Amino acid sequence: MPAEKIRVEVQGRSLDLSNLDKVLFPEAGFTKGEVIDYYTRIAPVLLPHLRDRALTRIRFPNGVDDKSFFEKNAPAATPDWVRVETLPAPGSSKARETVDYVVADDLPTLVWLANLAALELHTPQWRVGAEPDLMVVDLDPGAPAALPQCAQVALLMRDRLAADGLDSFPKTSGKKGMQLCCPIAGKQSADVVSDYAHRIAAELERESPKTIVSKMAKKLRPGKVFIDWSQNNAAKTTVAPYSLRAQALPSVSTPLTWEEVTEFASGSVRRFSPAEVLARVDTYGDLLAPLLKGGPKLPV
Template sequence: MTPITEVEGRRLVLSNLDKVLYPATGTTKGEVLHYYATSVAEPLLAQLRDRPVSFLRYPDGPEGQCFFTKNPPPGTPSWVRTTPVPHRGDERAGQVVVEDLASLMWAANLVVEFHTPQWRAGTPGVADRMVFDLDPGAPATVVECCAVAVWLRERLAADGLLACPKTSGSKGLHLLVPLEPTASERVSAYAKGLAVEAERALPELVVHRMRRALRPGKVFVDFSQNAAAKTTATPYTLRARPGPTVSAPVSWAEIEGCRAPGELVFLADDMATRLADHGDLLAPLVDPDRARPLPRGDTPQNE
């Protein structure tokens, strides 16, 4: 029998709750839904609020078929908010906005990773955050990413900008920077300039080009997710990985003290305790008073 539950006055059909999604840990779909409902709903909804969501769906677990979708899935309830988003030139297509617990649980029941752009619904292409995706090329690990993150933190601080770190939930780190609303093209240019500057400052550690031949043993500082059409894994989302890893906010003390990759791997079961101990480490991203402008005048030197 398919359970029907009520969330904030909305009737939801929840399916296959006993299905094992993560064989490595035996984590079931019901436990995934419990994670979203009780462990991270409040801080996750703060990060999703007013942003069009793209879904990476993995209904049969990470080892099954995975597919990326931006369009509202078939059967999307009428009460789930959608917003028009530029698509292929002048076309505009609707995308889901997850703005309340009922919408979150409906989306989680589809078994998804949540991905969001750096801008809000209604102002596409006007970013209120900047992102750097630090991706290690083996044999480099998240330990090397931490060293690069500290360099970027100091360089951003020199321009009056605050860097907030989280794990990617995979191998690397993301740095998120709250901004006063700024055209995505300008944010992308600034971020590229900083990636180039990081490579010049740390040539043995950093590469800013995507070419895989350049990346073994180095950290790729990926600035491309600042483009208006790109998205980044939303903080607190579970990832389609062998275990139920979380794209988890981390403290700078944890980054500075990281000596082994396993120290920055966090699973769904870790997050309630982490939130109790640390609070929402990414709260500055949703606090308008913490947003700062990109520096005027000379931006970091591009190639």
């Protein structure tokens, strides 16, 4: 049966949207139409964090309970008005030298991606043609450690980074962990940024060896929080703020206040739904807006 389509105009671009009633989050009955609606409404705060960044998508054509696939290359039927950048592909699993990346600079591109069931949007710490302007550390709990322990480590890391003159901004991963994001000068290589993050993670591990691990080996992680400094490798990506996550119930990688992180650390944790995140933006604006203004060079 052919897909049911509806033609819409988005900022002067014509798009054919299909199967809007298709349920992509079965447990919540959350449809593709609702995914598109969320991304349309969150776009004013999401797009600045996607702009000029090579975009990796995780697509779920038949919903989160079915198969998914990572997509870096622009699909064959990409409209000619979508920005595509051919860039080196460090660490490509398919031994490709370059990838034709989609760059989501505008609302029509974001709606087009949502219509493709690109539920998750992941970006590197660099903008096209530039050195990293973000340092990101992923706080990944090894069971029985969980989000409260991540929040406790986030507070420690915030204070340590502040001692080096770095501001850090927290967000949930939308799954089980957290990320801290620091605006930096964009004048140092990914290797320099990664080495600095590694050094700080190892320092915190030495200070709190029972709760923190900075080594990659998964056998070391149970009951501890892994500070994943490798997110700053040029080949790595991190889920974008405000991106949906493919959980049983639709959740969002949500910017937090430090007061909320303190509450999380005491055990008062939660995930945020798309509707809640839209309401938070109405209340707080973009809590990660400072990431867009740049920051200092890292001390090396």
